[in-house]
Amino acid sequence: MGKLKCECGHFNPTGTILCEACGKPIEGNQHLDGNDKKKLLNMRYDGSARRSITHNQSIIDKIWRFFSSVKVGVWLIVIALVASALGTIFPQEMYIPPNAPSRDPAIYYEAQYGILGKIYYQLGLHNVYSSWWYMLILALLGVSLVICSIDRFVPLYRALKMQKPKRHESFISRQRFYSKTDHISDEEIQQVVKRLQAKKYKIKSEDGHYFAEKGRFSRWGPYVNHIGLIIILLAALLRQTSFMYLDEYVWVREGELTVIPGTKNEFFIENKQFIIETYDENDERFKEALERTGGEVVKNYQTDVVIYRAKDSVVDSDTTLEKVVEGEIRMNHPLKFASYTLYQSGFQSNEFTSMSFKLYEINDADEQAIDVFTVDLMDPLPEYELDNGFRVELDQYFPDYILDDEGPRSETMYPRNPAFVFKVFPPDQEKPEISFLSIGQNIDATGENNYKLGLVDFNTHYVSGLTVRRDYTLPLFGLGAAIFMIGVIQGMYWQHRRVWLHRKGESLLLAAHTNKNWFGLKKDITEAIEDTKINMVIDQEELN
Amino acid sequence: MNLDDIRKKKKTRIKKRFIFRTSILAILVAAIIFALVTNLTKDKTIYRVGDHAPDFRLEQINKYHQLETIQLSDTHGKGVMLNFWATYCEPCEKEMPYMEKLYADYQEKGIEILAVNLGEAKLTVDRFIDKHQLTFPVLHDRKGQVTDLYKIGPMPTTYFIDPEGKIVEKVEGALTLDRLEGYFMEILPKDYEVSSK
Numbered sequence: 193m194g195k196l197k198c199e200c201g202h203f204n205p206t207g208t209i210l211c212e213a214c215g216k217p218i219e220g221n222q223h224l225d226g227n228d229k230k231k232l233l234n235m236r237y238d239g240s241a242r243r244s245i246t247h248n249q250s251i252i253d254k255i256w257r258f259f260s261s262v263k264v265g266v267w268l269i270v271i272a273l274v275a276s277a278l279g280t281i282f283p284q285e286m287y288i289p290p291n292a293p294s295r296d297p298a299i300y301y302e303a304q305y306g307i308l309g310k311i312y313y314q315l316g317l318h319n320v321y322s323s324w325w326y327m328l329i330l331a332l333l334g335v336s337l338v339i340c341s342i343d344r345f346v347p348l349y350r351a352l353k354m355q356k357p358k359r360h361e362s363f364i365s366r367q368r369f370y371s372k373t374d375h376i377s378d379e380e381i382q383q384v385v386k387r388l389q390a391k392k393y394k395i396k397s398e399d400g401h402y403f404a405e406k407g408r409f410s411r412w413g414p415y416v417n418h419i420g421l422i423i424i425l426l427a428a429l430l431r432q433t434s435f436m437y438l439d440e441y442v443w444v445r446e447g448e449l450t451v452i453p454g455t456k457n458e459f460f461i462e463n464k465q466f467i468i469e470t471y472d473e474n475d476e477r478f479k480e481a482l483e484r485t486g487g488e489v490v491k492n493y494q495t496d497v498v499i500y501r502a503k504d505s506v507v508d509s510d511t512t513l514e515k516v517v518e519g520e521i522r523m524n525h526p527l528k529f530a531s532y533t534l535y536q537s538g539f540q541s542n543e544f545t546s547m548s549f550k551l552y553e554i555n556d557a558d559e560q561a562i563d564v565f566t567v568d569l570m571d572p573l574p575e576y577e578l579d580n581g582f583r584v585e586l587d588q589y590f591p592d593y594i595l596d597d598e599g600p601r602s603e604t605m606y607p608r609n610p611a612f613v614f615k616v617f618p619p620d621q622e623k624p625e626i627s628f629l630s631i632g633q634n635i636d637a638t639g640e641n642n643y644k645l646g647l648v649d650f651n652t653h654y655v656s657g658l659t660v661r662r663d664y665t666l667p668l669f670g671l672g673a674a675i676f677m678i679g680v681i682q683g684m685y686w687q688h689r690r691v692w693l694h695r696k697g698e699s700l701l702l703a704a705h706t707n708k709n710w711f712g713l714k715k716d717i718t719e720a721i722e723d724t725k726i727n728m729v730i731d732q733e734e735l736n
Numbered sequence: 737m738n739l740d741d742i743r744k745k746k747k748t749r750i751k752k753r754f755i756f757r758t759s760i761l762a763i764l765v766a767a768i769i770f771a772l773v774t775n776l777t778k779d780k781t782i783y784r785v786g787d788h789a790p791d792f793r794l795e796q797i798n799k800y801h802q803l804e805t806i807q808l809s810d811t812h813g814k815g816v817m818l819n820f821w822a823t824y825c826e827p828c829e830k831e832m833p834y835m836e837k838l839y840a841d842y843q844e845k846g847i848e849i850l851a852v853n854l855g856e857a858k859l860t861v862d863r864f865i866d867k868h869q870l871t872f873p874v875l876h877d878r879k880g881q882v883t884d885l886y887k888i889g890p891m892p893t894t895y896f897i898d899p900e901g902k903i904v905e906k907v908e909g910a911l912t913l914d915r916l917e918g919y920f921m922e923i924l925p926k927d928y929e930v931s932s933k
Binding site for chain 1: 750754757758760761764767768770771772774775776790791792793794795805807822823824826854855856857858859860862863876877878879880881882884885
């Protein structure tokens with residue numbers, strides 16, 4: 193089967209329903225749009241040949257045909273919708289509360305929600321949004337979007353470009369708006385055409401037939417809209433690459449200098465200080481509100497930082513650092529440097545910086561200090577020389593002390609619960625005295641000690657939690673969203689209106705079509721044919 | 737237009753359409769595969785088995801070893817066991833004696849052990865070295881640089897690097913003596929001269 197030649201002389205692609213040029217229904221294809229059972233023509237895509245409908249040869253064409261179906265697209269949306277909804281029945285895995293008895297999803301869901309929870313977990317719905325099948329559905333939806341758009345846009349564009357002012361009579365008479373008036377003069381037709389022109393219609397004529405059209409570009413609205421969606425999907429795709437999108441977290445102690453993760457060892461951060469400010473209870477303005485909430489309300493979380501850049505390209509613990517920027521990071525006031533942004537995201541206040549101990553005689557009721565020494569808990573010294581010839585050796589140091597089956601040990605490297613084994617060497621004694629100290633404990637291992645150590649002072653520091661982020665995809669999301677909106681506006685606020693004035697001897701056949709707002713079109717025609725004998729169009733759909 | 741022309745035209749049109757549709761589908765399939773693969777491999781590691789181990793230089797803090805800093809690239813020609821550890825990590829502590837035991841034999845055969853500590857207080861590390869009488873180099877990653885470079889998650893994590901500097905194995909968790917020796921055999925240089933340090 194070659195192209196279909198219409199009686200007007202135009203060659204149409206196979207599968208065309210209404211001739212691209214004159215609109216004559218093409219015999220044998222009318223069932224495709226259901227025209228054979230109705231008086232009115234289905235004007236969807238202007239009766240152009242949806243390419244997928246007609247060709248079904250290679251496997252590629254079959255796949256294409258599958259995805260070009262709007263039905264398939266709608267089903268994909270429904271499945272995605274149902275899956276998304278199911279994911280909200282119980283909290284997702286990452287939202288299992290931290291204080292839950294067990295955060296293991298295998299236990300949590302059943303313990304919390306019973307048999308339904310167990311099924312929920314076993315179906316994998318506790319992690320639905322990152323499951324492979326959920327992502328596959330979204331991806332297939334994207335494919336459907338692209339192919340549906342291409343498959344409809346191309347023939348529609350062609351059909352609207354090919355349309356001729358002179359249409360086939362059957363096309364005219366089977367439009368929704370139609371009227372026939374006998375004995376109409378050319379002057380009257382000219383008058384109508386002029387009025388339509390004044391209403392910004394574009395006029396074309398052929399053999400005394402006139403065609404007025406406006407707002408054709410609104411037909412492209414849905415396709416523009418789809419381009420926006422595709423850009424958004426593309427941005428989501430690029431977000432998966434570490435170059436386009438980076439999301440890291442760094443804990444940095446006050447006074448600490450550490451590498452910023454994700455920057456490939458190029459940037460370092462030093463935490464000068466971390467500040468928490470609360471609203472002043474004595475301030476008249478806040479007094480009432482603070483009393484109502486019953487406690488302190490934090491006004492500001494802030495980290496004062498210095499950012500450095502490593503000069504050497506090789507990762508080196510002695511690398512020379514040059515200062516890049518010094519600044520404050522507060523909630524909603526991130527610090528930007530190079531392509532990175534640092535956000536204030538959390539803090540810990542459970543660490544000790546240093547502890548001071550005094551040495552005194554056990555028998556001394558006044559606990560008069562022989563000397564006081566301070567242990568830097570981030571970097572303690574092995575030995576402390578004291579006055580009067582005393583010497584204290586730090587034999588064991590547990591920054592985060594716990595006692596388990598095998599004895600004392602540290603749980604982490606951070607001084608959250610420091611414990612010490614000190615050896616005290618008095619000037620007149622050969623053998624050291626051993627003391628174990630931790631928070632709330634002061635143990636004399638042998639029970640024969642003459643000297644005792646006591647905590648006299650301590651300092652604490654904050655640990656600031658900062659999010660490190662680089663996001664080059666945001667502008668792309670913005671662009672996609674903007675194009676999406678342009679498409680919506682284009683399709684919503686303009687209508688594609690067409691009026692045909694078809695000469696048939698002495699008579700005039702008047703027909704009109706619009707993709708929406710038929711009332712507006714009716715108004716246009718009423719005003720255009722005023723003071724003429726031309727009959728107002730009848731809405732043939734209402735007649736049925 | 738005669739019939740032959742029409743047929744010819746149609747043929748090229750079908751061919752064009754086939755190419756067009758195939759390429760569009762290919763792009764879409766590539767995008768889907770990319771999206772699924774990147775999403776499902778949550779592993780953030782950049783350096784995997786087969787890659788060249790990235791170079792670094794760190795301070796050496798084992799007082800029983802003569803060097804003050806060690807650069808990975810200086811060990812070229814030797815098989816390297818790059819071990820990430822901390823004193824509070826129990827499985828790390830379990831495998832340390834094995835490492836020390838094998839180090840005595842394999843050092844001469846061209847194997848170097850670099851034990852990168854995650855930046856604990858030096859005193860803690862010193863006491864640990866004394867306790868286990870370690871003689872291999874212990875590196876101090878005070879600023880978290882190398883830990884970030886190798887994206888270390890759980891501890892211990894051990895990389896076995898061959899004499900050409902290629903990562904041969906990555907092991908998460910403690911090693912037994914047998915397994916450790918097995919990995920040493922994999923990275924053992926073939927013709928190593930004792931004289932070359």
